[in-house]
Every structure is written in C-alpha cells, then in structure tokens.
Amino acid sequence: MARSPSDTRRPLTLRDVSEASGVSEMTVSRVLRNRGDVSEATREKVLEAARTLGYVPNKIAGALASQRVNLVGVIIPSLSNLVFPEVLSGISAELEDTGLQPVVGVTDYSPEKEERVLYEMLSWRPSGVIIAGLEHSTGSRAMLENAGVPVVEIMDVDGPGVDAVVGISHRRAGRQMAEAIVAAGYRKIGFLGTKMPEDHRARKRLEGFREGLEEAGIPLTDTEFYAGGSALLKGREMTEAMLARTPELDFLYYSNDMIGAGGLLYCLEKGFDVPGQLGLAGFNGVELLDGLPRQLATMDACRHEIGRKAAQIVAARAATPGPGGEIIELQPVLERGDTVRMR
C-alpha cells in the first residue's frame, strides 16, 4: 500500500506499475479500467502491483487521451439555502452508478460569478452541465450554447432554456397559493420575501401570487423584503414590523419556509389565533418544518426530484447522444399544514 523502497517522490505512472508487474502499460491500463480481455492471471498480477505501489491513475492524462471526462458540472447559487443541497443529493443519487461525478460550483446569486464559475467548469470539459435558473448573462448563455455538451437548467420552467429544462413553474406556484388563500376566505394579505434582485424564482412567485390575487379582485395589502442574516430571525422581525404597520392583515405569505417558520414562532408566542385570525404560508417544504409546534402551510418544490431528473437527462445523453431540449415541468403540491384555515 505504501512506497517504501527508493521513495524519491516521483509521482507514480502506469510505467511503474507495468515494470513492477512485467506487462505493458497498455495491459495495466486495461486492467485498471476493466476494459478489454485480460487473463485472470495477469489481472491479478497487475492489481497486486498497483496496490503495493499505491498507484492512483492520472485522470488528467486519461481524459486527454480518451476525450472523455466523467464529470458533470453543477452550478447553484448557494449551499446555505438548504434547498440546493437537496437538489444535489438527488443528482448524486442518480449519478451514483453511471460513472459520472458531480462537481459543484457556487455563484452566490451573482451573474458575474456564475460566468466565471461556468468558464472554469467548461475548461475541464465536463460531460454535462446542470445549472440553476434560466436567467444568465449573455456570456454565460453563449458558453452554454457552444459548450457542445448536454445542459440542463433546473428549478424553474418559466422562460426559454438553452437546452433541457427541469423544474416547476414558480409563477404558477404563487398563483396557486393565492387561489388557496382566497378560497379560504382571507382578504388582507401581506407578502414577505428576499430583496435579492437576482432571486428570479422568488420574484416569479410573487408575480404569480399578485396575479392570482388580482384575478379575485384582491390587492396585495403590504410587502416587506429583507437581505442577509438569519432567515428565522428575519422572519420574526419582519412579521413583527409588518403587523405593527398593518394590523388588519389576516394572511402572511412568506417567500421561503425559513422566514415563514420565524413568523410562525413569533405569532404563536404572541398568542395570535393561527389560522383563525391570521393565516400563514411559506414555500419549499423543507424538512425542518416537521419539528415546528405547528405545521406551516407550504408548497413542496420537488427539489430532490428535480435533481434526479436533471441527472437522468445528463446521464442518458452522455451514454447516447440525442437531440436534447427536454422540458420537464414538475407539479409542486400544496401542503396545507395547520396554518391555513379550512374554509
């Protein structure tokens, strides 16, 4: 397993293994990749030699020679959002035994950083790219179009994609929530969400939500936006601020579950009648909500499933090149929880 004799720290190559086992480099390569016919005897001899030397193949050289790279670039805005790790887990699970490996890049919701990360990724010539969102800089879009590999844009289907798209309609999700709220009889509605101008999905949810309310002839009574900080705490603070400013509100729609949870905790503490006097809802369906004193109404964003489907598309096309352009719209499900009254 080690390299005791003459440890000159010259990195090991196929040649070392080939010399140690008395066969050609090609044969060693074949053994190590399980490709082509090799007799059982040589196979074992080679594996033994590789193991005692502690040889680790050089994929850089391998990739250059074979023009194949078993990496899939995954570009997401953030890792601290909870949502994206879940998408990632779907991707990893699906890629598990395809021989492909996800490589993650984080953009911090910045189009410039996205462009840099994408450039960096493409320079490794991955077998595919999975990227969050449909909105990209001109440069990024051009790179995606010319990459010559499968591209899957995820999370969102409200808009044109470069190639394949897997996600939900956030606009529709917002609208559906509006309809449910109106149907439950709430009339004075407030929205609380992120300020981030680059969070297009939150924006689309709000737009859909507004549309849904408008159709019922109900205005959006108040809005409040935040940026940064502990989401749970922000939810709490924003709720307090909004209710102080607009006490007549009877429903609060939060752009994500975390601030919604903060709001819920605040309302319960204050002894408000939830959902009787005041209804609450969030978005995403994060696991965290299960542990709250009351179930916050939410809408599952199909995060794991989005990851799986996206990975499937990449894996399928890495195996057999096809035309591409698949559009998969998943349907988020409204989970009413305990914070929307029944009628």
Added chain:
Amino acid sequence: MARSPSDTRRPLTLRDVSEASGVSEMTVSRVLRNRGDVSEATREKVLEAARTLGYVPNKIAGALASQRVNLVGVIIPSLSNLVFPEVLSGISAELEDTGLQPVVGVTDYSPEKEERVLYEMLSWRPSGVIIAGLEHSTGSRAMLENAGVPVVEIMDVDGPGVDAVVGISHRRAGRQMAEAIVAAGYRKIGFLGTKMPEDHRARKRLEGFREGLEEAGIPLTDTEFYAGGSALLKGREMTEAMLARTPELDFLYYSNDMIGAGGLLYCLEKGFDVPGQLGLAGFNGVELLDGLPRQLATMDACRHEIGRKAAQIVAARAATPGPGGEIIELQPVLERGDTVRMR
C-alpha cells in the same frame, strides 16, 4: 462570442485561435495565461480572436503539460448538516484569489465512500486535500500519506493527523460543557445525540462530557440516540421520550443545535421552567438559533474559521512547498444563551 461559420462542432483548440489570429499556438497560450512578454498589439489580436470564436481553454491538456492543477479537494461527510457548508464558505472565501478552486466530495459518513471519493479526487492530482476528521480507513490513510500534496484534516484535533490539522478539541468541548453545567448546579443530566457510529466528533464530545461529569462525581443519568429524519422533530420526540422515562432530569445536553432546538421548542410548549427547573444546551452555534423564542446555550465550533485556516495552509504550501504538519487548535466559546441558569 458564438461560432457561426462552418459550425462543425469540432471542439475549439489553441490552434483554431492561433490560425484566426495569425500567431503561433504558444503565443496564444501566453496571452491567455498572461504569462511571458507579448506585445500589446498581438495580445489584443489574440484576445479578440479568442472571444469571437468563443474559445474556452482546455485545462485538462494544460494541467497535463504543466503538471499543475488549480484544484483543492474538499472531502466532507454531508452537505445537509449546515455545519459543512459553513466550513466550505470559509474555504471558498480564503481561496478566492489564490487561483485555487475547491472541489467538494461527500462521504455520507461512510469510510468506504470516503475512500472512493478520495481515490477519485487524487486521480485528478489536486494541489491539496482538505478532509474532515482524523479517522480514516487504512486505504484512505495510505493514499493521504502518499499523495505528495498538502493534506489538512479539519474539525477535530483529538488524535494524530497525517499532515496538517485544523480544528477544535471536541473532547475538551464536551468537558467544558459538563463543567459549566455542574457549576450552574444541575445534577441529573441527560445526553441526546446521534447514533451514527461514524460521527467521531459527537462521540468525543460525549466522552469528554462524561469525563467532566465524573470528575465532579456526577453520573450521566440517561442517554438517548437517534439516526436519520428531521433533526428538529427528532429532538422534540427524544426529549419527550426521555423526560417521560426519567422525569427527575434537570439538564439535557444535545449533541447538536438542531435537535437541541427541537427539544427547546418542546419544553417551551409544555411550559417547563427553562432554565430554572430544566437546563438545555446544544452544540455548534448555528445561525438558526438566533430566531428561536429563547437562545439555546451552545458552543461555537468555529466552522468558518476552520475553513479559512485550512485553506490558508493549502494555499501557502501550494505557493511555497514547506515541511507541513501544522496543528492549529481553535477554541470554541461557550455561549450561555437563555437556557442555562446563572447559578
């Protein structure tokens, strides 16, 4: 930016750019890497050509030729733990302008998977490896020893490392918490934590905690372990179960903040006198706690700082090879919050 004429989808190479700009490949390479002297005129000509073609350099070939890879492998057990994304953010921040790029691998707390991920990473010949924990399989350890690149084991300093180590002493952290609890006058103490046998850091905290109690002549009255599921919910359920079984408990020490938060919510709901009759504490110092109705006592695990320091070590040694073996022990700080009484 695009590739309109004769779009044969042959991947672009340096040669294409060199032909388009009328200089040699070498000169193009120099321009694109800002290396060596190139006249301003050619520089612009080349950049222009590269831009209009939409050329993206092939780092695989570059890395093979130069024997330099600007990647740092980061191997962590999980992304859904909240703790690790924070470590990652420290690493990214520090690596930001070193030209190095983190590449993340996830082990799911499995030594076998760790070994596979490590092998995969090393096969890309990264400039360094940052890996969580000190406990590895024999194979992994051998790979780390022979990798010939800087290795930084993070999170934990309780034990021997392969090369550099950055972390806190979880044993000491457990002991400190025990001392604080005893000093506050609590005597009937329960521990709630993960069952995962591979979470060595949680184990060490428990060991240290036990030691600390023993020294004060106080036994650990009850323990409860869980695996999987929503941590917040589990915390709630375990707390209920434990208090039903052992009602005389006056303190609950949770192995992480998430289950601690669940426990706190449960206790508040039940109207228990916290911290008077029942004290609570968690571990990690996650941001989430800020939004809770009451501040849970916890101990900051210095996650961001650990990431930064580890990245610093790798970056420094990638620039100037040194001896290695740095050991950096950070000191977690007890944050008493509102759930440990003052005396």
Added chain:
DNA sequence: CCGCGCTATGTTAGCGTTAACAATGGGCTT
C-alpha cells in the same frame, strides 16, 4: 499439419497544452 479464428498482449500515434530552449529582428552601443 495448415491455416483460420480466437484470445491475450504489445506498438504506435496522438489528445491539447506548456516548459524550455531557439530564433528573429530592430535598436543601440561603440
């Protein structure tokens, strides 16, 4: 016992880039 068709192994020629060194040429010194 010849040669066909295997299977097992070896040989050759890149993959696209960069390190190292070589060449070119114009200006400047003497």
Added chain:
DNA sequence: AAGCCCATTGTTAACGCTAACATAGCGCGG
C-alpha cells in the same frame, strides 16, 4: 558598421494516458 542585447515570437518535446491497430500464440476442424 559590426556586434550585442533585449523584447518578442516560434519550435520541439514532453506530460501520462488510451484508441486503434498489429502481432503472437494456441486450439481446432478439415
């Protein structure tokens, strides 16, 4: 005007591996 230097550009040979083809040996049918 010869020679030299420097800035700039080009040439050559890897880097470590794999695709594609070549070869060696061996059993076996006719």
